[in-house]
Amino acid sequence: MTIFEQVIDRHKTRSVKWDLMEMIYGIEDASDILPMWVADMDFAAPKAVTDALHSRIDHPVFGYSYMCEGCKTAVQNWLKERHGWHTQNEWMLFHHGVVPAIASVIEAFTEKGDRILITPPVYPLFFSIPEKQGRLIVESILIEEKGNYQIDFESFEEQLKQGVKLFILCNPHNPGGMVWSKENLLEIIRLCTKYDTLILSDEIHGDLVFPGHQHIPLVTLAGEEADRIITCVAPTKTFNLAGVQAAVMIATDPEKREKLKENALAHGQMELSPFAAAALTAAYEDGGPWLDELLKVLSSHIDYTIEKITHAVAGVKINKPQGTYLLWIDYRDTGLTEKEIMDKLLMKGKLALEPGSKYGESGIGFLRMNIACPRQTLEDGVSRFITALT
Missing domain, CATH: 3.90.1150.10 (Aspartate Aminotransferase, domain 1)
Known part of the structure; x- marks a missing residue:
């Protein structure tokens, strides 16, 4: 079995x-x-993950922990081998999940009353987190035909024209299951650049893509506009580790990383647990x-x-x-x-x-x-x- x-x-x-x-x-x-x-x-x-957790538990002192360079290198190698994305370790910031990472990005880079664009039907917390923070949700509803969805770029641009501070992209899309094409992603970048909109790219499902389709990390297409994108990835959906609570925010712009660090300090956010570090590293190295x-x-x-x-x-x-x-x-x-x-x-x-x-x-x-x-x-x-x- x-x-x-x-x-x-x-x-x-x-x-x-x-x-x-x-x-x-x-x-x-x-x-x-x-x-x-x-x-x-x-x-x-994966057995590699449970073995790593058992090994860490065998050392009976569970004091303050941090995400070492080896943890970052495991993420870096995974993204390069699986998605052709050549990241740098200094681009990475760790969080206790993609959902709290989204909340941190919204809080760090928008103000109360700012417009945040989403593309429904979409993950419910894309609605609720901005609303709880006093932001204004604006929607560009996906075009649906016989269960297939496409981005309505005419509606998308109309919303951006009204002054959108942040667009939250879901790729692959939850719940529709779409893996957005290179053409779609390039158009998102073009329009968000035109209207100076920051992009938060939630790519938590990026490893779960079936033959005939290819997940493309948005930032790999952005060229000189890479700094307007903050990407969230995690081993949690891929390897069924949601309860371990580990995610990575990747930002090429050092000023944005500094702002996220300041936001973490403002909330007393600590580093990830020793168990999260062990599970994440083992999953990406051997999973x-x-x-x-x-x-x-x-x-x-x-x-x-x-x-x-x-x-x-x-x-x-x-x-x-x-x-x-x-x-x-x-x-x-x-x-x-x-x-x-x-x-x-x-x-x-x-x-x-x-x-x-x-x-x-x-x-x-x-x-x-x-x-x-x-x-x-x-x-x-x-x-x-x-x-x-x-």
């Missing part, structure tokens, strides 16, 4: 995905509901074969899910994502409202997915499904989906 076939019981491990179902979905008893919602995988981390196998498993899972559900349930359409382990399920032709389909899934199918409205109004009519689990669990989830809607 491979690591990707092993079913691991995650109940009573303080798992948000498995142990907070009653709270998340407002259900009195969710013990018989299968969670396929939040974006963490049900696979064990390549694990990831290569994972991508094969995910692609097979996606094909299976699409074939089974679309053949069994009338009115449901699913496009194969170019990246991520998330399916964006179009149920608009079923005639069901979001409440109706969520009730059917939860009460009849005993299955928890995410409603599309969580990703903005343009997400209404869609569901997000996480298929990163052992095949046995996946088949159970697909069966529950079909039971709920037939």
